[in-house]
Structure formats: C-alpha cells, structure tokens
Amino acid sequence: xxxxxxxxxxLIIKEKSMGDETIxxxxxxxxxxxxxxxxxxxxxxQDDPMIITKxxxxxxxxxxxxx
Amino acid sequence: xxxxxxxxxxxxxEECVKEIKEQFGSVIPKLILxxxxxxxxxxxxxxxxxxxxxxxxxxxxxxxxxxISGKMLKNSLVAMAFTxxxxxxxKAVVITNxxxxxxxxxxxAGDIFEKHFGKKFSEMDLKKYVGIVLADGLSKSEEKMxxxxxxxxxxxxxxxxAGDDLKFENTYVYGVGKAYTNAAILILLKPAAGxxxxxxxxxxxxxxxLTATSVDEKNRTVIDFDxxxxxxxxxxxxxxxxxxxxxxxxxxxxxxxxxDEPYVxxxxxxxxxxxxxxxxxxxxxxxxxxESGDIIHDTQNALDDKINEMGEIAALINFNCILRxxxxxNKNLSGEYGQIFSGIPTIGFSTYGEQYIGHIxxxxxxxxxxxxxx
Numbered sequence: 296x297x298x299x300x301x302x303x304x305x306l307i308i309k310e311k312s313m314g315d316e317t318i319x320x321x322x323x324x325x326x327x328x329x330x331x332x333x334x335x336x337x338x339x340x341q342d343d344p345m346i347i348t349k350x351x352x353x354x355x356x357x358x359x360x361x362x
Numbered sequence: 363x364x365x366x367x368x369x370x371x372x373x374x375x376e377e378c379v380k381e382i383k384e385q386f387g388s389v390i391p392k393l394i395l396x397x398x399x400x401x402x403x404x405x406x407x408x409x410x411x412x413x414x415x416x417x418x419x420x421x422x423x424x425x426x427x428x429x430i431s432g433k434m435l436k437n438s439l440v441a442m443a444f445t446x447x448x449x450x451x452x453k454a455v456v457i458t459n460x461x462x463x464x465x466x467x468x469x470x471a472g473d474i475f476e477k478h479f480g481k482k483f484s485e486m487d488l489k490k491y492v493g494i495v496l497a498d499g500l501s502k503s504e505e506k507m508x509x510x511x512x513x514x515x516x517x518x519x520x521x522x523x524a525g526d527d528l529k530f531e532n533t534y535v536y537g538v539g540k541a542y543t544n545a546a547i548l549i550l551l552k553p554a555a556g557x558x559x560x561x562x563x564x565x566x567x568x569x570x571x572l573t574a575t576s577v578d579e580k581n582r583t584v585i586d587f588d589x590x591x592x593x594x595x596x597x598x599x600x601x602x603x604x605x606x607x608x609x610x611x612x613x614x615x616x617x618x619x620x621x622d623e624p625y626v627x628x629x630x631x632x633x634x635x636x637x638x639x640x641x642x643x644x645x646x647x648x649x650x651x652x653e654s655g656d657i658i659h660d661t662q663n664a665l666d667d668k669i670n671e672m673g674e675i676a677a678l679i680n681f682n683c684i685l686r687x688x689x690x691x692n693k694n695l696s697g698e699y700g701q702i703f704s705g706i707p708t709i710g711f712s713t714y715g716e717q718y719i720g721h722i723x724x725x726x727x728x729x730x731x732x733x734x735x736x
Contacts, residue, residue, distance in 0.1 A: 317489075321518075324621070327620050328618070328620075329644070358484055358513075
C-alpha cells in the first residue's frame with residue numbers, strides 16, 4: 296500500500312492551519328523538526344507503519360482527531 | 363518612552379544594580395529583562411535586581427557574553443526596561459526540573475497563560491502574541507521543551523539557552539528575584555503595537571547531504587551517517603581525515619533545511635567515531651553540509667530587511683549563539699557586530715543555543731518590537 300503518509304501529513308496541515316498559510320508553513324516546519332519531512336513523501340510513497348504511527352501521535356499531540 | 367537600556371561593568375553585584383537603577387531613572391517599567399555574566403553571583407543578582415525594582419517583575423539568565431546597543435560586552439550586566447508602549451501584557455511561568463518534564467508540565471503552563479489572557483493557549487493568534495524562552499543551557503532539554511510548546515500552540519517562542527562564560531558547569535535563569543538551575547522561564551507577551559522575528563545565520567548549502575542512519579538522540583550524538591561511522595562520513599565529504607575533521611566544525615556545520623533555510627546543527631566533538639552535536643538530530647534526518655559566510659554582512663542585511671518591513675523598530679532582544687561570538691572574537695569583529703545594533707535600543711547575550719520553532723545553533727534569533735505612540 297502507498298500514499299497514507301502523504302495523506303496523513305496533508306490532513307494534519309489542513310486541520311491545523313484551517314487555511315492559514317502561515318500556520319501551514321509553521322506546522323510543516325514543526326514536522327520537519329520532529330524528523331518527518333513532508334516534502335519527502337508523495338502519493339507513491341510506501342506506507343511505513345513507524346512513520347504513520349509517529350504522525351498519528353503528532354496529530355494527537357497537536358489536539359487533532361485524525362484516524 | 364518605549365524602552366530604556368542600561369548596562370554595568372562593575373564587579374560587585376550591588377554596584378551593577380545601582381548603576382542599572384541610575385540609568386533607568388524614576389520610570390516604573392512594565393517588565394525588566396536582564397542578562398548577566400556568570401561571574402556575577404546568580405543568587406545575589408536575582409534578588410538584588412528584584413529588590414531594586416519592587417514594582418516590576420524581573421526576568422533574565424546567565425550568559426557567555428552580553429550585548430547592548432552598539433557594543434558586545436564580557437563580564438557585565440545588561441538590562442532593558444519595557445514600558446506599556448511596547449508590552450501591553452505578559453505572563454511568565456517557570457518550568458523546573460527541566461530534564462524530567464513531561465507534557466503535563468507544559469499543559470499546566472498553557473493553562474496558566476489561558477487563565478491570565480482569557481484565551482485558549484491553542485487558539486491564541488500568533489500575530490498578537492509572542493513568547494520568550496530562557497532555558498538552562500546545560501540541560502539538553504531544549505528540543506523536547508520546544509516540541510511540547512509547539513504542540514500546544516501556534517504562538518512562536520524565541521529565546522536562548524543560558525550560558526556560563528564557557529565554563530560549562532552551571533547556568534541559571536532568573537524569575538522575580540529567584541535563580542533557578544535546570545529550569546526554563548517562559549514569558550508569553552502581548553506586545554502593544556506589533557512585533558516580528560529575525561532568524562539569521564551565515565551559512566549556505568554546499569549541495570552535499572548526510573543522512574543520520576543511527577543516532578543517540580538523548581545525548582545529541584550521531585553514530586552513523588549513511589550507514590558509515592559518523593566522523594568517517596563527515597570527514598569523507600571534505601577529503602579530510604577523521605583526526606582533522608573537527609577543525610571544520612565551525613565553518614561547516616550541518617543544516618536541517620526548512621523552506622530553503624538552514625536550522626543549524628553544530629558539531630561539538632568526535633567521540634569514538636561518533637559525532638556529538640550541540641542540538642539533537644533524529645534518525646532519518648537529511649542534513650545539508652553548510653559553508654560559512656559573512657556574519658556582519660548577513661546580520662546587517664537581515665536587520666535592514668526587517669526595518670524596511672516593520673518601519674521603525676522600538677527595541678530588539680538578540681539571542682546570539684556563543685559560536686558566532688567566538689567567530690567574531692577570532693576575527694576581531696565583535697565591535698563591528700555590536701555597531702549593527704547601535705541605532706536601535708538592544709539587549710542580548712551570547713547563548714548556548716537558540717530557540718525558534720526548535721533548538722538551533724550558530725544563529726541569532728532576534729525579537730523586534732514596535733511601539734505605540736506616546
């Protein structure tokens with residue numbers, strides 16, 4: 296399976312920023328600092344369970360409810 | 363009146379505070395920030411300065427060198443008094459036992475901010491609020507702290523890690539008359555008339571990349587880059603030997619690239635082929651090898667750009683990495699660096715690491731304030 300990482304990243308940024316480009320940029324920067332570079336993943340990227348778990352935890356810590 | 367800056371190079375803490383008080387005059391400021399050389403007894407200075415200004419909360423930390431409008435100093439005390447023209451409101455929280463903090467400690471800090479400002483910390487507007495963070499510079503805890511704060515709020519916290527004049531023994535942060543070690547002070551500000559942030563470093567990408575494939579994150583150590591012992595992989599990029607690789611650290615640190623902007627990770631030493639850094643690197647991080655540029659030129663440009671954007675700047679707080687200060691000292695450029703800030707009321711200090719989104723090195727993070735008209 297592929298694409299889940301990009302999908303989750305996009306969802307986190309969308310939910311967190313609510314369309315505010317400054318907050319979207321800031322959220323991308325925070326993810327990079329956590330070791331997940333959003334620019335590295337596209338729809339073809341293989342689903343890596345470790346990265347997906349990390350992203351879901353990040354979403355939870357951001358106060359977002361993403362499944 | 364917007365801010366007043368003051369400094370003292372006296373050797374006794376009583377005389378230092380007396381001089382600062384004379385320079386501040388009869389103004390009762392909203393907030394006082396001060397940065398003091400570690401040669402000044404931390405417990406005495408924190409108490410003395412708060413007693414001298416009983417109606418104003420005072421906050422600060424120890425340093426590895428100080429900065430005041432137009433000058434870089436050593437073994438001194440620098441202070442800035444903010445009036446309500448610059449800071450409308452603020453709330454400070456002390457985070458103690460920094461290396462053992464959990465998410466709960468930061469949530470509690472967020473709750474205190476929320477109670478004070480009557481607004482959820484998670485919903486505060488990052489254009490109206492900004493935070494200052496002063497952290498123990500030897501706690502190795504800044505990354506976790508910044509990550510936790512970043513999870514709770516969009517508000518940007520910028521600041522520096524306290525120094526101790528390169529003794530690497532103990533650093534202190536100061537809050538309302540008390541000195542704390544293994545602690546951080548978070549000050550959430552509501553500036554009166556606007557603010558902005560300058561993040562400047564003098565490095566360019568070389569186009570060469572190292573990927574951390576094995577790390578000891580807690581100890582800020584990279585064991586392997588690209589599957590090879592870290593020191594070997596780093597040295598190989600330059601055609602250098604592992605023995606001489608450390609000579610390249612100051613001019614060729616690594617950068618975590620965010621929007622084409624390096625967030626610098628500075629190597630500290632080689633230990634058994636591992637590379638120890640001044641901030642942590644996570645497994646899988648791709649890092650650009652950087653080459654150094656001109657600190658004076660780049661800082662001046664960054665400040666000029668911000669003046670053009672903001673119009674008049676009423677005050678600056680400059681958190682300037684000790685590694686930049688050492689480079690400036692080595693090149694006899696400290697005076698010139700200080701002069702960059704001669705036209706704007708400025709205080710700052712040489713830090714053991716800078717805070718902006720995360721924990722970074724070899725950077726100046728600068729908070730710039732506008733002021734309401736009298």
